[in-house]
Amino acid sequence: MTDKIFRKIEEELARLHMKERGVEDLKVEEDVFDKPTLEALYRLANKGLITAMDGAISTGKEANVFYALGENDRKVAIKIYRITTSNFKAMSDYLLGDPRFQNIRHTKKSIVFEWTKKEFKNLMRAYEVGVRVPEPIVAERNILIMEFIGEDEVSAPRLKDVGEYLEDPGSFFEIVVEYTSKLYQKASLVHADLSEFNILVEGGVEENARPVFIDIGQGVTLDHVNAEEFLRRDIQNICRYFKKIGVECDEEDILRRVRGE
Incomplete structure (x- = not known):
């Protein structure tokens, strides 16, 4: 299954590399898999943090969550925030005033990246004090990998x-x-x-x-x-x-x- 995910990502990357400049804004599969996101997924797969990836288990205006397998076939959820359609005004309201995120640039990309990092940090804080949350594994760009909560691939x-x-x-x-x-x-x-x-x-x-x-x-x-x-x-x-x-x-x-x- 590792080869399968590599092939899928590589095929998308190869196809997208043939497009003209501005490819970051290309809409692929519900605005989720643009070229930089695919490249980030490829890096995570190359590190062994993703070994297989299935379809979406939840979809929303701002993010999709996918079922996947991680290291040692651990069941994980991959949350991918959309850069083009997320509610940046609402995100900014929660980021502003948080001392952990004082120097963010007010661009769509920066806000989504910081939001992803913020969710990872919040999950880690909660997990460390014994609140039952999905255990956070890694955050990169607009991608958050965490523990899958559910059974038999059903959330x-x-x-x-x-x-x-x-x-x-x-x-x-x-x-x-x-x-x-x-x-x-x-x-x-x-x-x-x-x-x-x-x-x-x-x-x-x-x-x-x-x-x-x-x-x-x-x-x-x-x-x-x-x-x-x-x-x-x-x-x-x-x-x-x-x-x-x-x-x-x-x-x-x-x-x-x-x-x-």
Whole structure:
């Protein structure tokens, strides 16, 4: 399968090299595989970080996520941000004010590259303090490789799709609050887009179901000017959803717990 992915990438590179200047803007497979992205994938494959790559497991306005195999046939997810169609204004709002990204250039390419790096760093911070997130592996340009969450090449479902079937939604909710607290108190991060759309349900809907926080690229450090506003919004989102499936939730109480007050 390694040879197959090399051949596919090399064929695309060879074809694109024949085009005129401006090839970076060529749209290939839903704006994802432009020439520089293919070259970056080739480098990652050459290092052994990608040994096989399959079709998209999720698609969005800003990025596609692909199922792949990495070193030692480890199942991984490859998230590729689109440079031509991403929401740069929204990305800039979360990057500005983050001391880790003070000197970025305000070009589409630079913002997407920094956003990819930011998601990698946020995942690493969360992973290191015990929050269940996809383990980050590498970030290069607009490509993020991380642990695949799911079974048999099928991604774990989002909370929005299976939450009503959870056998113990109360316990699941408590873990969500615990993870939010760890992000805040130990990783000095706020997810900033936490909702039923950005939580996966791992292990089925039985009593051992566990949340996995995803799409954490917009997460901000506590010294970000809007950190507290984003935290309140996260808590409002999760309380709103869990109330719908029968879990009692007091927003102010959760806020105090998350802050450790």
